[in-house]
Amino acid sequence: MKAAPAIDTDAFRVRGDKRVKLKKWPTNVDRLYNSKEHYERLLQKQVAELSDQQNLLYADDRHALLVIFQAMDAAGKDGVIKHVMSGVNPQGCQVFSFKHPSACLLDHDFLWRTTRSLPERGRIGIFNRSYYEEVLVARVHPEILEGQRVPDRELDKHGKQGDGFWQRRYRSINDLELHLHRNGTRVVKFFLHVSKEEQGRRFMARIDDPAKNWKFSSGDVKERQHWPQYMDAYEEALSHTSTAHAPWYVIPADDKRNTRLLVAKVVTDTLRDLKMQYPTVDATRRQELQTMRKVLTAGDRGRKASRK
16 A cells, blocks of 8 residues: 655645745645545544643643634535544634624724634634635625725725725735734634535535535525636735745645645644743742642541541
C-alpha cells in the first residue's frame, strides 16, 4: 500500500503579496490517509493534541484563538467543527454562526455584531461565517447594504459601492485583526474550497436522504447560480486580507476527511507556535501547597481514627 503523504499545510496558506486565482487552487489533493481506520487514528491524534493545547491556552491565560470558517454551501464547515473540535473542553470553546442581521444590528457598523462574540483570553472562539460576509454576500448582493444605511460619502457619485468602498472595508478588517493580534488573540481563517461539481453531488444527497432534507432549501439553489460572482468576491477578499498575523488557508474540501485533517493540523500548529507554558510555582507558593498537604493529611488521619 502506498504510504500517505505527510500533512504539510504551508502550501495552502495564502501569501499576502500574491493575488488569489481560485481556479489555480485545488479542491482535491492526494489522500492524507490510507484507509478510514488510518484517517480516524490521524484525526484522533490531532484532536488529542488540540485538547492538550487548549488546556495550556486556558492555564497560560495570555492568548485567545479565533478560528474563522467561510465557504460555499455544503463545503463541510459544520462537519469540520464537529469532528476537529470533538475533544475540546466545551467550557473553553464557543461557536457562533452569524445569520441575517436584525434591525438592531443594522444600526451599528458592519463589524459590531461579530466583535461582541470575540473570545476572551484562554479560550477558542469559532466563527461559522463571520464579518467576511460583509465583503462576500454583500458584494454579490449589494442590495443588502441598503438596510445598513451606508453614509453617502462612502458611495461613488452614482450612489453605488465602487472599488474604494470595498477597499475601505478590507482595511477595516485588517485593522481589526491587527488590533486583536497585538492584544493576544491569534486569528486563523479557512476558506473551504469545494468544487461546484462536488457541491452539486452533496445537494443531491441532501435531497435523496430524508434525514438530510432539512439541510437543503431553495435558497441554496439560488445562491449556486451566483457561483462566478462568489468566486470573484472570495478572490478579492482572500487577496486583500491574508496577512502574516491573520492568514487565510484555502483548504481543498472535496474530500471531507482530508479537509478535517488539514484544518486540525493548522489549528494545533497555530496554538503550538504561541509557545505557551503552565504558570510557574515560586518558593512561596510551593510552601503554601505543602502546608495544605499537611492540613489534608491531618484531616484524613483524624477521620480514620474517629471510625475506630
